[in-house]
Amino acid sequence: MTLDQFEEMMDSCVRCSKCKYIPQIAIKSQRFSHICPSIQYYNFHAYSGGGRMIMANAYHKGRIDWTPEMLDILYQCTNCGGCEVACKWVYDFEPNEVIHELRVKAIESGVGPMPAHRKYIELVERNNNPYGEPIEKRPAWLSDDIEVDDNSSTLYFVGCTAAYRREEIALSTARLLNVANESFSILGSDEICCGSPVYRVGDSKRAIDIMRDNIELFRERGIERIITSCAGCYNMLKTEYPRFIEHDFEIIHTSQLMGELLKDGRLKPTKEIPLKITYHDPCHLGRMSEPYELYEGEKVELLSQVYIWDPPKPIRQGTHGVYDAPRNVIRQLPGIEFIEMERIREYSYCCGAGAGCKSAYPDFALFAANERVDEAESTGAYALVSTCPFCKTNMQDALKTRRSPMVFYDLTELVLKSVDGGE
Template identity: 50%
Template structure:
């Protein structure tokens, strides 16, 4: 049985529903108080973080058997981790980890993942991308005006979505690096899916196979720093890989690199833009990019019924996510009027695409993204900025579907506009 690691905590869910909301003291309106797209869409308590903990305990106590009905509920979650942030404001429960454990159990039992997730996993293993695209076309986005430095110590890990679906993000990223004089190499067709979609749908074994290939490759090339424009790849490398295998190179998200390059004077920003923008924190760049803390202590009973971890056990609460670099970039671009949404940073609302949802439950993914678009519009912004190609796809779908006048830009696209000589 899984859940042993969480035995103590899964018995302590209070069913308080804090997991359904952003931290209570952060609530600024009725409309944008929720943190969980799943409970927002499906309504039954079962779909909340706490609901999933109850199901895990039921399985643990042999009250419930893994089933297709269980899978359909457990996979209707974007694994955004918002529930865990709100829960851990005061408690120590790990609803997100429980959801991952439930998915691994379902895979182990041959019930999970869901059909479309299974298909993209097969593609990821065969073609090394979940889109079933030819590996040799992974670099088709590279135009002649982009300079690649074959033996550079920095590698740009493009990711499957930017390589095949959101090529504009890859192009903008490469052009910005060129303008800053940053030499980088690409891994080309040897770059494999980072494994994020598999890891988050319970296919850990397969995901680790992809991880090992990528780490072997990067280490064999003597690369010192890997740059990511994809939040999903970034969090997978930064937070998840080290749980299974350590590595020695540095991982950097483009928002961090861009911010650094601006501060170093390597990017000359022009006042090309006069727009009001707001920023959507991708879950994987924000709370999910926080590394899993290591702890090798023990529980010590300090008073009857009260045991505390000694030394103190750090909790993964989203505290160390990547929040400021993208904001700093936006604030430094001349002519940009940056405004915040109500749900930001560690308690940002998910776009709804992750955890295999976009593939298997597109209606749910679109619902969550529309909710976020509505919030972005409420700020009065003309453009919505983010820093993840998968968020980009889903948010753009929601803009199109809802008829919103919002424009969407990846951070790299917006930054590139401010570096070019022409006005928008």
């Protein structure tokens, strides 16, 4: 898409600020009412979804030009999509999409992304991962006890963070698949980044090349089904790839797969884990994983200042993300006491790491993670559970900095502790 296509939307933003908070109907306390980590941290309207739409509109109409401050504001946003689901309660605008398009413009104009982003994009191009780790070390997490079937059409797409930074998640996933007798292949050192870190800072051109390379590789290997550990990989493969390149691979997140395996009795959670836990919905597994439907209808004036969309416009409200699968798995684990945080499902609060914020704005990323950990601790839970290695990295950093007694588990780690044949 282009900023042109959002012109009417940008013109229509009424500066109501609803995109800063979860919808009133879902607010449980003032303390945990924010949905936008950016406005909460920087505390000036420009740092909200609506504020960034005003900025994009002013740029689009030629009223302002790039400045270093403007670029910072543009990139001090985790692309978490919270503003969009909040706005949709009232106006159905897409600030997150507009922010993305302005980032695309920043790159086309040669001013974006930020230096930290340029550095990791170079690393993705050179080493196939944003961490700059050697290509041949990608499968180093694999231990001798794991059985991989090179001919399986089910691929475990490990992702850069699980492969190089959160190896324990890759291991627990592979072990669970072995316990359940679910055959899977991996791409090993041939696996390349899903493109999320590149795409999210607006480098669509390079991201589309990565998408093409990945799809070609999956086809070459005869892959039909792809399992992901990472919310970012899941979002890219499931939601963003089809916006540019059609594919018919089945994309499944580990939380969904565990649900299937538990239902079929191939995973049997028999070991009691006496633990009180809470669950964090990763934005890119939740609201951002809802398919994006490009709308090509038109706005028709029915009465004076009363408009309808013809044909009716689909509303992407985030409700169709992956929320039930992890919760259903958690509820089947004996001994676990599960308590929800205040901001859940499509109104989850971002961990703060996404869209290049962890690398370019680490203080902001840590603030958001701390905010989420505050909320998790307020439930009285002893463990914080989630389903994304990148969320784990950022929230563990927060737990460490504040010396919290709370522990963090990826859901696969918890399930492995509970099932017959697991740890």
